[in-house]
Amino acid sequence: MTSPLTITDLTVEFPTRRKLFTAVDDATLTVEPGEIHGLVGESGAGKSTIGAAIMGLLDKPGRIAAGTIKLGEREISGLDPAAMRALRGKQLSMIFQDPLTSLNPLFTVGEQLVETIEAHLKLSGGAARKRAIELLDRVGIPNPDTRVDQYPHQFSGGMRQRVVIALALCSEPDIIIADEPTTALDVSIQAQILDLIRELARERQVGVILITHDMGVIAETTDRVTVMYDGRIVESGPTAQVLGHPQHEYTRSLIAAVPRPGLKLDRFPQISYGGRETTFKIEDLARDWPAQPRTEGPLLEVRGITKRFLDKGSLIPSRRTYFTAVDEVSFDIRAGEVFGLVGESGSGKSTIARMIAGLYPLDGGEVIFDGTPISEDPEAFRRQVQMIFQDPYSSLNPRHRVDRIVAEPALHLGVIPKENVKARVAELLDRVGLGAEAGLKYPHEFSGGQRQRISIARALATQPRFLICDEPTSALDVSIQAQILNILKDLQEHLGLTMLFISHDLPVVRQMCDRVGVLKGGQLVEVQETGRLFEAPDHPYTKELIRLMPKTDLLSTEGLTG
């Protein structure tokens, strides 16, 4: 019989040079055997810190300042390192986010499993190996008796995460802590892994703490959920109750910000919790925005573009092998519309964005902007296109001041007179909600969402007609995502911008796009009006993608208007 995990009044502190930082403040929660307990919150909420505190793996200089962690009747928070190590292997297991780095590439999967089994179950040699094969079979790895002798690199990402789960099960633990176990995986694999975790928890009566930022994962998988904000538990209870009838104001605003595949919103509700609100002054921006020239036909035409990357180089051209990342893709984007491209990782969606932007040369086909092939006049195209990147932490040069970053495209392309640039930059920073004085700071002084606003200001400085958004919100928390998506919608509606919107996140695409293209392995399998795509997809691959989306039906729809 496995024992429950009880955390009482846990406080974790990180004394830093300048001040004492309280990562977890007075947290109390219980995980029963066989229960999946979700810990949800935005980055910095302290959810991973709770996991680390249970495992005794707090990064230095973190320490448990108060409270107790009990496994059954045994107090485990103050154990010495040796006892903790024994416990960690035996009764507590962990599943990490990245299956690529949590397995040792130098040992076969079998060796890693057998080592753990021998250490904890007093089985040896043949018996341990037999057990390893059983486990692999149980986590759904086909042909386990041959695959047990393979190395981690011979497994795909999803299969590797299954191996990691098998490894976590080796010692027959009481508690498994899964820290963002599916964040690095594609949606189709995510669904399978979550199913597996759920089944195993039931079958073996293991308590699972599932740490995630994704409300969809919580809704689909967990029995109970605890919502954290800024180190504190704001709400805890059965999943259906917390998600369906949130009591706390933060939970409500968090749930309201989750994009729903089934409900197209005009705008996301403004998140006001925690004083994060900053206004985007679209009216001011629209006032002196040049009117969009009338365009006959589509603004952007993509004609059979192909991109091959060198797979194996050789001195002799005929011996080189290539990998085709984008295979004869064609689509049109009408003036003023938002065109979405969706697909799983490796489907070529970002490559297409970079090809259109001129960052990658084309290996075939052409891109026509406003009736003129881009290759004929790349300068003119550059003046009318801008891009918003995925990672707000790498898209701004950390050594440049914000005013320089925002001014660079406008200055370089010469779209506004030099003497006006300074005023334009200050005005733009004010209008994206950062205030004109933000220009005097450096990017590291801003949070992720604020950085993305700086990116938007930079893109708007040249007054482009066409905006490429490459996963603009996938690195952001859901509440910040809602703000940025609202801003992008404003830009499209009030300034008449045309957008190419790239995302792996179908609910986001539903909210943002007028039409959507679905990519699979570098080929465009379907182009469809968004509503139709979600309600009646044509292609089997699209159907599968939509079926596998985490369901959000449980989530409260309070305050949402279509």
Place this chain on the structure above:
Amino acid sequence: MTHLPADPETETGLAPSAHRPSRWRAAWDSDIAYSFRHSPVAMVAAFVTALLILSAIFAPLIAPTNPFDPSSLNLMNGFSQPMEPNAFTGDTFLMGTDDQGRDVFSTILYGMRISLFVGAMAVLLAMVLGITLGLIAGYFRGWTDTIIMRIADVQLTFPSILVAMLIFGIARGIIPIQYRDEMAIWVLILAIGLSDWVQFARVVRGATMVERGKEYVQAAQLIGRSPLSIMVGHILPNVLSPVLVIATISLALAIIAEATLSFLGVGAPPTQPSLGTLIRIGQDFLFSGEWWILFFPACTLLALALSVNLLGDWLRDALNPKLN
């Protein structure tokens, strides 16, 4: 694992800029200054380095005699022991004198000027060369990268002192004999600089490849900035911190390399002796009991190289986010 949120003040991003600390205050408060204030080794090393550099710069003011002005020398003062009045003239010398009656303390101060000058210029040359080639190799990749880095690999298979001697030898062969002595210092700088560029190039290339993949570089490419302006304006400022560390450690190595070359007699000429030349001269007298002629220059070289090196070590740790 744990996400420490940014400072709450910066979190809003709109904190009034009125109470921003002054530049000096901000520098004092920065993490690097904090790490410095809490590292006794770094503080001692910085003090010794600063003391040596300053005394080299102000050598004409500090040195009791000008060892290279023949009129100020008195052969009678030859082989004076440190801190003991000379038997013939009654003059006292802090660190004694050499065979020609030159004050060892003064020769060290002047010798250090040559050593530091050669070291600093050689590192500068290596740095400029290494950064340029490293940026080009890391940015363009492909054939350019292969050619540059293969040359670097080949050079690394030779001991750098051998490379320096080779370059020194070739330069001596080219330069007409009447200019040799005055050009010797520059040849030395060239020899040491060229033998040392590889590690700069390697580090810069690696860092450039990382930075090149970041989206801010794509944002610059998007608006059609030229590769040169992206390399200089965007990437270079982001790869400089590791370069700073190597430059400091290289300075110590270059000073030692210069001393080695001079000791071997292929470096600074006796008319402009560096610390290495002084050590070579002192070596002749070591076994006849005049130990101070060798001892004091050698100690100075040791102190200089060690303190610069320790400073470099500290800087490397202080700039390494993983160790903080």
